[in-house]
Amino acid sequence: MRKLVLLALAAVLPSASAQGTLLYFNDAHELAPLGGGQRGGMARLATQIEQIRSEQPETLVLFGGDLAGGTLFGEFRGEPIVEAFNQIGVDLANFGQHEFDFGAAQAQRLVRQSKFPWISSNLTQHGQPFAGAATRKILSVGNVKVGFIGLTTAMETTNAGDTVQQGEVVEAAKREVAALQAEGAELIVAITQQPLEADLKLAKEVPELDLILSEEESETRTTMTAEGGTVIAKPAGNIGSVIRVDIHAPQQPLKLSVLPIGPELAEQPQIAELATRYMTQLERRLDRVITQSSVDLDAGAKVSRVQETALGSLIADAFRKATGADIALMQGGGIRGDKVFPAGPVTLKTLTEILPFGNQVMMVEVDGRTLQAALENGVSKVDEYSGRFPQISGLTYRFDPAKPVGQRVSEIRVADKPLDPQQLYKVALGSYLAAGGDGYTMFKGARVLISPADGVRDVTALSEYLQSQPTRLMASSTSGRRAPPPAGQ
Structure with a gap:
């Protein structure tokens, strides 16, 4: 018999008859609170978990994934988050895409550091479950046997490369659900x-499936959606909220509620000390001044996703200098911060906030036809502010967003010569794009001249370039490398 599910979009008192409780959160890129201290914070989360466990000893804490990369705190590659989880007592974790921001080896390292189990039903490596994770797991909550599966998609957007395979989600789910049913x-x-x-x-x-606990749709909003007899619950990102699930008998309704994580919660002292220690380390590490800028640096998300920017050109120039490539390509969506950095000292913190994902700068060799396909992909979704928009160095082109997708790019020139479809060009790019991220699948299988293992980190390339070009930030022109989009774009 299928279970009914009661929805409550506010924190509620536990039911005295509940067999046990699930607490679910995901998207934990930071230890410290965000939004001016108004939301999130690992120490507040710890307090909330301790309170629930004191009320209901039969409580499982579940983490949905994404604890490395994506923000400035990604400088630590997820390791402080795992350390905090070990102290809090997470019971089960699923992989998010960001666990692979620094490659499969770092994701494996995070698993080894964890005192809690990870689960994955559809990620494999060399034909085996990734990092030895269980493909399914049954945990008892009171007298109820709860089966779990873990599913991860969008691995093409990560730096895992070809070593990690993403199995088809529905197929994996059907297989593991059948096994869980057979196991009781x-x-x-x-x-x-x-x-x-x-x-x-x-x-x-x-x-x-009785319940789907999934990734966030918003940094500030929790959502619950019913599909048939299954509820899909998505907490707010960056530990903005926790989904609470009270479990009664197998045939009785589940009760879902939302627990906000905000300033109303005191900080658990041990986790607060951990956060302070790492934030102090981060400030010391990143406060080194790299150069001085006489111009503002616009890292606005929408700007870098629709047109070439001074900052995007700067990053691409740095990639080209680091590799000796003919051309460099950087996707606009990889430029973060989403603000204007004012003229003045440019610190390593500034650069890491702009490039938080830790991509390695690679170099591949492709022909002109492939390069044109890459540019077409880059402008194919400009009207959607897609992150694939190309920031470039070493070439010029024009595009017309009014033309059909695949026919938008024209007048491509490399070293002031028309692009030759047959000629081979050396292209510098981040490991994310080289793996086919943001639709750049044409680079997968390209001849690799500088591998991720031999390349430098993107922030390092940019830092070294700025130190070697002390006047590079004295002008804001993008050198007219492409025609600007029409008004309204």
């Missing part, structure tokens, strides 16, 4: 890292 699971929960549309499809095609 009375309630089945999928922990997923995928958007709502994909979760809705999963719920329709695998109706045996």
